[in-house]
Amino acid sequence: MNTDMxxxxxxxxxxxxxxxxxHEEIKSGLRCNCSICIRKGALMTSFVIPPEDLTITLKEENSLGLYEFDSKIAHYYFCKKCGIYTFNQTSRFIDQYRVNLGCVDGIDSLVLEAEVFDGKAL
Ligand SMILES: [Zn+2]
Known part of the structure; x- marks a missing residue:
């Protein structure tokens, strides 16, 4: 294992x-101005996580809701009970995940530097 992880x-x-x-220490995040991200307002990981590297644990089966639109390439997941948007599978990097940094323990998503991706232009 890489010791910086x-x-x-x-x-x-x-x-x-x-x-x-x-992942290496997280020092920045990503915002996007596309029609869904601008509404969610979440700071996401600037990197993507391959499906095999993201461990998802559901307390109850069917806890995870899924929202898709248009091409349905991107998948937006949320908790069906509390409604929180936890992660998505991106349209730019098919099947790869970005997670909502506001949901990550020990991270203050309000103070991290944020890159803005111009998803509106796509
Ligand atoms: Zn929940």
Missing amino acids: KRYNGSCHCGNVKFSFE
Whole structure:
């Protein structure tokens, strides 16, 4: 294991949806101005996580809601109980995840530097 890697744990508000991944220390995030991201307003990971590297744990089966639109390439997941948007699978990097940094333990998503992706232009 690369020693610079940290284990990050996250969850929705009620704890029905939990997730975990490894990455170097997170110092910045990504915002996007596309029609859905601008409404959610979440700061997401600037990197994507391959499906095999994101561990998703559901307290109850069917805890995870899925929202899709248009091409349905991107998948937006949320907890069906508390409504919190936990992660998505992107349209730019098919099947790869970005997670909502506001859900990650030990991260203050309000103070991280944020890159803005011009998703509106796509
Ligand atoms: Zn929840």
